[in-house]
Amino acid sequence: MNKKRIQAMERLKSVIPKSLLIRIQKQFGASDIHRWKDIENIYEDWEERTEIMASWIPENSSVLEFGCARMVLKKHLAPGCIYTPSDIVDRGQGTLVMNLNEKPRELPKYDVFFFSGVLEYIHDLDWLLSACTVSCKSLIASYAISDDTPVAERRKHGWINDLTRIEFSRLLDSKGFVVMEQSEWRNQILVRADRQTNRA
Numbered sequence: 797m798n799k800k801r802i803q804a805m806e807r808l809k810s811v812i813p814k815s816l817l818i819r820i821q822k823q824f825g826a827s828d829i830h831r832w833k834d835i836e837n838i839y840e841d842w843e844e845r846t847e848i849m850a851s852w853i854p855e856n857s858s859v860l861e862f863g864c865a866r867m868v869l870k871k872h873l874a875p876g877c878i879y880t881p882s883d884i885v886d887r888g889q890g891t892l893v894m895n896l897n898e899k900p901r902e903l904p905k906y907d908v909f910f911f912s913g914v915l916e917y918i919h920d921l922d923w924l925l926s927a928c929t930v931s932c933k934s935l936i937a938s939y940a941i942s943d944d945t946p947v948a949e950r951r952k953h954g955w956i957n958d959l960t961r962i963e964f965s966r967l968l969d970s971k972g973f974v975v976m977e978q979s980e981w982r983n984q985i986l987v988r989a990d991r992q993t994n995r996a
Contacts, residue, residue: 843868845981846912849936852977852988853877857907860932863914864891880906899923903931911937916955925971928991935973935989939964944983961985 842865850872853859857877861869864881867889873879882892894900897919903909909932916939918924928935942950942958950958959967964985968975973989980986 840866842913845938845984845986847872848979848981849910849912849938849986849988852936853908853910853934857934859908859910860892860904860906861910861912862894862896863912869910869912880904896924900927903927905931908932908934908936911935913938915939916950916953916957919956921957921959921967925967925973929971929973933991934976935968935991936987937989938981938984938986940984 846869850869853874855874855876857874858880859869859873859877860880860882861867862882864883864887867879867881867887870879870881880892881887881889882894884893884895886893892904896914897917899920909928915921915924915937925935939959940950940953940955941961941964943960945955947958965975968987968989972992974992975987975989977988978985
């Protein structure tokens with residue numbers, strides 16, 4: 797998204813209802829950069845989810861965390877892991893600044909891609925999972941399925957997409973990922989899915 801469009805979106809935030817703003821973001825494939833600039837919007841109780849998911853990362857893995865926020869994942873990694881933070885805004889400490897809604901030409905290659913509280917804000921999950929297929933061996937992600945959360949409630953959270961449990965599972969499978977670990981946290985499913993090498 798170009799600079800003028802970002803500025804226009806920021807002006808709209810102060811004058812229109814959030815539900816309408818989300819509809820506009822969906823139409824233009826926009827990200828709520830203003831929201832994520834404010835560290836107060838990154839809640840500390842999300843660390844519990846991160847810790848559960850981190851337990852699935854093998855030792856000595858290279859890990860790229862999307863939506864790194866406070867970078868709490870780093871302290872929960874197994875010995876020998878190499879951690880790279882990435883986010884839509886610069887968090888310091890070598891943050892790889894990347895807006896996934898702008899569909900980067902390619903994603904860097906890592907053993908593990910880590911998405912905690914990120915996928916709900918992506919306009920084109922089909923594109924993202926396709927990009928992951930050629931760039932990582934394992935995908936560890938959380939997703940708030942729409943089975944348990946009405947659309948109106950999802951829009952209040954700023955969530956852009958609305959996959960059911962079955963649809964999310966089918967999307968992973970269609971991109972060549974096999975679910976190896978699964979758990980639940982609040983109304984979200986947590987998964988570790990490994991790429992099938994014969995389909996890469």
